[in-house]
Amino acid sequence: MPRPQRHNRCTGAAPRRAFGARRRPARAPDGAWALRPQACRSNGSAPSQVVHELARGNRMNDRMPAAGTSLVLLAGDRDGATHWLESLLESGGYGVLRERTGREALQRARATRPDVIIVDADLSDQEGVELCRALRADPRITTSTPILLAAGEASTRQLRLAALAAGAWEYIAPPHDADEILLRVQAYVRAKLDADRARAEGLIDPLSGLYNPQGLARRARELGSQAFREHGALACVAVALDLEQDEASLATEEEDGAAVVRCVSALKSSPRLSDVVGRLSAREFAVLAPGTDAGGARRLAERLTQSIHTRTTPPDAALAAPGVRVRCGYEAVANMGYAPIEPVELLVRASAALRTGKEEQGGSIRRFDSGVTGQSP
Missing domain, CATH: 3.40.50.2300 (Response regulator)
Incomplete structure (x- = not known):
């Protein structure tokens, strides 16, 4: 008895098969995976x-x-x-x-x-x-x-x-x-x-191997889209390095570069696998953290600060090397499904918080404050 022709559930039209294509079996054979009927696909x-x-x-x-x-x-x-x-x-x-x-x-x-x-x-x-x-x-x-x-x-x-x-x-x-x-x-x-x-398309910073600003913006949109659909949280932590120098000990370009390399190593190892790390400028970085609210962003900033200090502090105190001061700024949205904010705006706010955010942890960690003049709304 000939097998009846299947019809598309969306349009009612019979599906077209490529020349030579084999017909999909009406029933999965023994040992094969069981299938439930398909719905119309977008x-x-x-x-x-x-x-x-x-x-x-x-x-x-x-x-x-x-x-x-x-x-x-x-x-x-x-x-x-x-x-x-x-x-x-x-x-x-x-x-x-x-x-x-x-x-x-x-x-x-x-x-x-x-x-x-x-x-x-x-x-x-x-x-x-x-x-x-x-x-x-x-x-x-x-x-x-x-x-x-x-x-x-x-x-x-x-x-x-x-x-x-x-x-x-x-x-x-x-x-x-x-x-x-x-x-x-x-x-x-x-x-x-x-x-x-x-x-x-060159979305990777060639010196650090991290995302460049364009790459971070793209990944922010991707993570924002996912968080929007799932009504999830999304946070961004910006990290800035300040090389502490005095007249008796000026950091050379080589020492400056070495400190940045150690910072990059710390940034790569500290976040979760789901986090996205990028480089905004020579000494400024950002971490996008999906599923992270304000409290989680603050803890992430603390962890990054500690990791960078550990990797950039010379083991021998007598060794001449510039000290590194770490500053962090952050912004977080608890539910991207309801928050009227563009995902890329998280990057802007976290970076702005480095300079004029609300001080926490003695000023080394700051959260974005929309009430401060000069910050992006």
Whole structure:
């Protein structure tokens, strides 16, 4: 009996398949992931109110790339467990490359540099975890390339931890919702493309390896967009270095540079993995902290100050070296969903607080005060 033609739930029209594309199975085979029906998918653009909130400067394009430009590498040799996934991704507008062995998948990843890599947990020549580890260790595969480890059976805590330790972003196992999988892949692709554009457009300060002001502004908009959707908190801590000198001990340019290098090292190691660190000027830096309210921002400023002092203080007091005074300014919003503030404005306010903010901790830490003349509103 011929299989009835499926229709698009949004328009009622029958979907068009590319020449030679295989029809998606009506029912997942035994051992494959269970799927619930798909709902109509959006084009991946951000909600209009978010765009309105973030409409300032050169904002990044929040839309997904045109269909076919995002490439997924699927490593798996079990037709029953991965064929439906290939069909699902193709229906979502992705180009799918498929390799059956881990060795072939590694070679293809090096050559094509896909936007997402999905690895079957059980390959014919090696375990999926081993391939994840090899992909992460390969310098030709960027660390921003999402790797998902896919299993045909229910997962255990031990398997999930092993996958994450091997470098996978996520361990996915049945049962799963088709829309959820596509939305997750969409989010991972967007993050990967953002990282690619950051490298291509020069958003990194070449001297420190941190984001430059343009990069910080872009990341502020991204974090602000996320916090807006989730009604979450967002904070920014600005850090300024003052080299303390006297007439008997003038800091040389080399010593000045060494102090900044040690400060950068402290800034890279002190924040959480979710925080974003950048360089605003020669001796001024900023840390964007998602999910952080005013109290958390103040504690972050204290931690950064202590870490910088530890790394910039000479171990031998008799050693001639300029002292470093650290000043911090911060601003925080408890709920970005309700606060009428542009995310980039957090950078402006934190930087302004360095000079004229409300003093805390003996003046070394200041919070933005909108009532002070000369500060940005």
